[in-house]
Amino acid sequence: MSSGVAVATSGVRFWRQLRRHPLALGGGAAILFIFLVALLAPLVSPYDPIAQDLDKRLQGPSPSHWLGTDTFGRDVLSRIIWGARISLLIGVGSIALAIVVGTAFGAVAGFYGKRTDWTVMRIVDLFLAVPGLFVIMVIVALVGPSISLTVLLIAFIFWPSTARIIRAVVLALRAQDFVEAARAVGADGPRIIVRHILPNTAAPVIVQFTLQIARAIILESGLSYLGLGTQPPTPSWGNILSEAQPHLRIAPWVATFSGMAIWLTTLCFNFLGDGLRDALDPRLQV
């Protein structure tokens, strides 16, 4: 039962720490709100995001269209709401994948050490030096853009940094008594990694997850902005921005609001991530 108590007290400490970060709490709440809006997009969005109304092209914000309309007379607010689905789906999906792959490689490298470690870390170094954005652009241009491809490619860029962090954590854990104890009672490598080491990497993984989602959302919208991500008419924050740029002079609101959605969402994830880092890992306090 002692482990239950330990969990409870660390949970209490976690909340106490997190409460000291009003920005992190605010960011977390805002993220929940954005998720909710994205989930309920069919219910909360005032218009069909792809329905064109050519009589109402490029209208400024008004009571009927809070954030105005775009070049096809589509409601900008509705497009941003539906775009949230794509941005969050790709952001969360790609980073989840990156974390799984990165954790697997990092844990194996850190736990087995020696040759395995050396080999894995050289692969990690290689991937860290690859100009990721360019590789993504090349592959998308050749294969043709799709959501699943974007998720895969963003994961491909982000897994090495997770692998590095997890390796460092596992290196430290490997030498601890409880791992020695597990080994003494006869547990083999894979079992020790999964049952004893991985649960202890939760803190850095959660922090990494939150902070990297922010970067993945920016990357996805950047790709969509370049025409290599989500394809119109499906709205994504990046392609709304890209479609808005030619009309910047006469309809600045489209670019302003769609970009603001990316910016504020990223900001919230950064607030939350830093708050979580402080609350979960006192050693890493900045």
Place this chain on the structure above:
Amino acid sequence: MAHQAYLIRRLLTIPPMLVGISLVLFLAINLAPGGPESFFIAEDMNTQMAEQLRESLGLNQPLHVRYWRWLTRVVVGDLGFSLSGGIPTTQLILDRLGATLLLTTTSLVIAVVISVIVGVISAVHQYSTLDRVISALAYFGMSFPTFWLGIMLILLFSVTLRWLPPSGMSEFGKEGDLLSRISFLVLPVIALSAVDIGGFVRFVRASMLDVLRMDYVRTARAKGLAEKVVVYRHSLRNALIPTVTVIGMAARSLVAGAVFVEMIFAWPGLGRLAVNAVYRRDYPVVMGVNIVIALFVVVTSLIVDILYLYLDPRIEYE
């Protein structure tokens, strides 16, 4: 002596690294559906003609033969010819390298100078209102999508206020006018450096706070040194050491950011060249630009490691 051995070993890792990166790219280009031949071979082309084209381009050869041929030419500086226009890729890259270097180095220098000043002020006044405002601004900065910030800057300073030019690198007939050239540089540099400034400021602040807590700083204060001397002579120099690493890591994000900035501001650099090559499936140019960029990133991280050795005598690379 140990340093020299380390440097030699470090230098020796660069060629395999570049080969690895180019191999990843080469495979990506050649194994993707469509592949490099899609530039030339239309779907309705008859098979005989398509076969002839493949042969004349060497695309009928096995992958490893083609990669080896590419690699042996690159080693002597021949990156092949652009498929659209037939200009040597090396030439295309050299023509644009200067523009990109100007943009990225200016942004980096400005980002470092501003963040060191602001980060130190923030750390010295820890938990003051000023510190909180700076921290908040740093968060805003590091969360910016570069491309959106660029568009917003154009909207404000070029479209609305008409203070600064929205695109290009110089005005026709005024290429020699330094002020005019600088006016073209201002907005792209702000857009590119904002994200890094946000990150650096937080890092400098944290690293400065670490140093200010150290015993030797307390000793310096205890023996009656002026606060200014303690901060700038004793603490700042040590606080800057870890900052060097961050600058090294920023090289990669700077290059990626430059792609967007060059697209938005019609800046005639490598990023723009790469994006347009990707759109046109001009794969010799794509490979060429990527190798140059990879080289840039790898060499920067080497320089950072070397700087580190000289800045911090405690560090011993094994």
